[in-house]
Amino acid sequence: MTSIGSCCLLARGKGGLGRLTKEELVSLQKTMLQIRHFEQAVAKAFLAGQIPGFLHSSIGQEAVAVGVCASLREDDYVVSTHRGHGHVLAKGADLNEMMAEIYGKATGCCRGKGGSMHIADFNRGIVGANGIVGGGIPIANGVALAAKKRQRGQVVACFFGDGASNQGTFHEALNLASIWDLPVVFVAENNLYGMGTSQRRHQKVENIADRAAAYNIPGVVVDGNDVLAVREATLEACERARRGEGPTLLECKTYRHYGHFVGDPGAYREPGELEAWLKKDPLNLFRRYLEEQGIPASRLDELEAEAVEEVRLAVEFAYRSEEPLEETALEDVYVPTEAGRRAIL
Amino acid sequence: MTSIGSCCLLARGKGGLGRLTKEELVSLQKTMLQIRHFEQAVAKAFLAGQIPGFLHSSIGQEAVAVGVCASLREDDYVVSTHRGHGHVLAKGADLNEMMAEIYGKATGCCRGKGGSMHIADFNRGIVGANGIVGGGIPIANGVALAAKKRQRGQVVACFFGDGASNQGTFHEALNLASIWDLPVVFVAENNLYGMGTSQRRHQKVENIADRAAAYNIPGVVVDGNDVLAVREATLEACERARRGEGPTLLECKTYRHYGHFVGDPGAYREPGELEAWLKKDPLNLFRRYLEEQGIPASRLDELEAEAVEEVRLAVEFAYRSEEPLEETALEDVYVPTEAGRRAIL
Amino acid sequence: MMREITCREAVREALREELQRDEDIFLIGEDIGFYGGTNKVTQGLWQEFGSERIMDTPISEAAIIGAALGAAAVGMRPVAEIMFIDFIGVCMDQIANQVAKLRYMTGGKVTIPLTIRAPGGAGRSAAAQHSQSLEAWLIHTPGLLVAMPSTPYDAKGLLKAAIREDNPVVFIENKMLYNTKGPVPEGEYVIPLGKADIKREGGDVTLVATSRMVYFALEAAAKLADEGIECEVVDPRTLVPLDKETILESVAKTGRLVVVHEAPERGGFGAELAAVVGNEGFDYLDAPIERVCSKNAPIPFSPRLERFITPQVEDIMAAVRTTVLG
């Protein structure tokens, strides 16, 4: 499934590594549904003027977030991006705190200072989203370096987009991870576009994973809409990382159903492209699979209803929460050490 | 000889493309001798305290500079590095002006403002050396872009070291050149070390040229101590570029005989390493070849004497030249447009 | 009456007219082509001028600036767009060590007629990495010129000057002003770099404000007039070169200076202005120079906190009262 160098095989999944119980399978779908409904809710609230700033929706890409995070331990880490709601939800972020953050409320996980692009929760190994394309990749190495030094067998899943794979930080960070055998899984979420620019126009390689050859690390391509395939490929990369054998560049081919940000009509898409990808909706695909495995449709409908309800409650929590007080604005610039206190005066 | 992707063949040279007359062959040696003696002279002057700043000697790497530049047209460009004396001499920089610049004199090609690391001469297509590792690579693209827009068939030879191939700029620039089919020959001068760090410790690829795969451009490895092999590989890359087929990543394996800068003892070298490379001295190798081709030893000795004399005259010129006047210090910060004049007040 | 257009349209018009005028001009940036730019400033230009003149790049800012620089160094006249000024961190070496210094390091052997456009500013809850005002880094980098217009009229005239200028210019737009309208004549005009504009006359205190803060200063001035305080609002329009003469003349008249900008106070442009006026205008000053700037913090996401961190009209009014009433 993996291969060293530039030649990449499509990981097929659904067998082999880390077989899952039915309950575990169901829980994957549950998380995907949570993400889907979370994203739908925030988009709706945004368009209703309830959410400030701007938003990048990950609808269509849920299988990447869930497949990757399902193969992580609780004490593993994720480094996320501007399109990061799915990643952090899948890693276990609290729905309420996260929704409140996106609403800019005091109860938000970042006290209303970060917003959609800066969700973080270190207690859950969520190192943070990032507003700078490619900005998180070098940081992932540092977390992995600490993990390696402490020998607790932790790994870091570092998400970034196809567009980010053209940033200098991608190159520097993959090279460093390679020579230091850092326990990072570099997850290239290839949704075919960096903003309005298709992959074909921003790089000449067919696969981002082809770039693994430049660091002599394994490059793997996987169907990013197949949650099990993603999970299996990630598991293998994680095991490699935990064995001390270094990083993997794992490319997940996927698609975002909406524009670059909520409100972008996506006029740059090829005709018929969206329709074709909608047929490969990761939630529908997996639902079909679960039904084939004998999970009753009613159970799956219930799951969905639960996700809707959880998200509704989160919206309510966020909506009802207070805005942060002005006196908190100058907190958190510095740790209030003696020097830190004096530095904001 | 070239190949697309990560698989690289050693270019062997000495046949095929662009056969040279005996006089042309001799002139290659002449330029290599110029560089060798130039570098020796500046190192000596530096150690004698006549040259300010610091110096990076290219002794041992002459065949790269000469082989590359011998395949360029006069209206082609070079983008150079901190170790750039050879590149610019081979591109036709004036010995006197260049020596004077390194001496920090008013007669220097940059009026004493640039010094060893910033030699430039746009009239000769010398876009400039660079004190920032990897700093010149993106700039080369811009020159190539202009050349392409103007359709004069010019190419840019962009030199950089093995160490520089780990900078973000390398990645961003090669990707851009690739998607725009820019007429650049990216010449990776692999002298096995970035300062005191051996290639083995700074990247896991065997060949820098393996990284061409990441941009889907040809990657070529050539014996950088074989001036004809370098020339031939460059010629092929240039022709490709002039045909509008885009950039090539050409790796020249070579070695610097001295430390990273003049004064660095190079304690990090492997035992025996220098000795082995001294046996492959590019000037000796080529002299042997020329003798085999029937060039009399006396002619070659004369060449050397000429180079020594030219360099001696350049040193004399530089030594005798005046330091720049203080009133020139604020010139050249801006073009003296109305706004430029007011900006330095 | 003169037509009114937005800053976005003014910038676009300047770009279009210059593209038509000079074949050596081209635009380079991320999604500035078919997409029209994330702020829609370049919308329609790709359709008009094609891919050779309006060049989309990968998300590689260092490569963008390097490409623009190299092209400029051999005679082209590129206009590069950095999508948000917050991203200059990833290409700061190309801007500060290459663009700004290449001419000097080569002893004047090369001319860099390069414009870098980038929008800055808070106000959209875009949080810490999409809301900054980073002009202070740039004015501290010799070799660059820095323009920071406020009105559509100034934006158009200054951008045309910037593009025609033979020195590199960083042209800082403001995302909150893209929809702001103002009168712009139909015909050709160019505003020279380095001339401040007095946006309102007044005798009691000089308010020097940049970019969006010009509007805040004008609003404060209007309100303060009701209190009997007459503010002179000066918009430097370019920070390098800085029109010290106009500012000093105003301070000579009013005896008081309040500087207003959106960047954090510590080490901002206001410090430079205070240092210049405090020195050259020492004898004019009847009161300490006040600075009204963002507090020394990153820009927070929450709209309430963002408002609190960035300068507001009331802050300007309070500072004016301090300096006038003591």
Added chain:
Amino acid sequence: MMREITCREAVREALREELQRDEDIFLIGEDIGFYGGTNKVTQGLWQEFGSERIMDTPISEAAIIGAALGAAAVGMRPVAEIMFIDFIGVCMDQIANQVAKLRYMTGGKVTIPLTIRAPGGAGRSAAAQHSQSLEAWLIHTPGLLVAMPSTPYDAKGLLKAAIREDNPVVFIENKMLYNTKGPVPEGEYVIPLGKADIKREGGDVTLVATSRMVYFALEAAAKLADEGIECEVVDPRTLVPLDKETILESVAKTGRLVVVHEAPERGGFGAELAAVVGNEGFDYLDAPIERVCSKNAPIPFSPRLERFITPQVEDIMAAVRTTVLG
């Protein structure tokens, strides 16, 4: 008598003692291991602490800062070396948008105990890209602390404080001072960040100078004493936090201020200081604040030109005479 060691040795001692004290501390940078650093500051540490604690990297500054940041965010205490401060341009995003802001953006969820060491300064004819003083970019970046010591004593004590500090600190050394000796006690001591040091007392004029300029200011002060002018030389030692109290107290006494630094004047630290003192110390000032800084140009290669562009002892003396004699 107290032993005298160089700044290089002082920095190395601080690093060694801290490495011994705390297992979470590690060093990361280019050729800081076997090679000992291009300035030989870390010489011998790799032999003593091994490759796990003294980590050589490829030439990838953004990767260095990112790795240090990530490690700091999960509890390590890294000390990163940027070989020359001129290279922060290639990692400015990591410094300014990531290191400086991560804590704030996460609402205080994370602590970044990270020290970035980088030498600056001209004087070696290292030309425009190896001679800069870039502290102004950093003081304008909320979230960072900035130290800039002059003496071996201060360097050692402040570096230990920086390493123990829970906020990110940029620690700016000066390449020309590495061989400068000064008294340093044998035992452990720490100098808190944010306390200025009066390097010479005097009643006529306050000279605030940073880094190598402290020595120039002291030399000027010694010469001016012969002319009957008594200078008080204040070394802020850290620019963020800035010890305004000590400086204002001094200006209250002398009534005059000259700021001296090696960075270009426009937008430099001196502007900030002049703005602060011009405001908070307005009533103390008997003369305009003078700035003695590099001229607004890149640093040229030629030693004569470099001397001309950067501040010299005579320039300080001239500025003091201007402010004292009018």
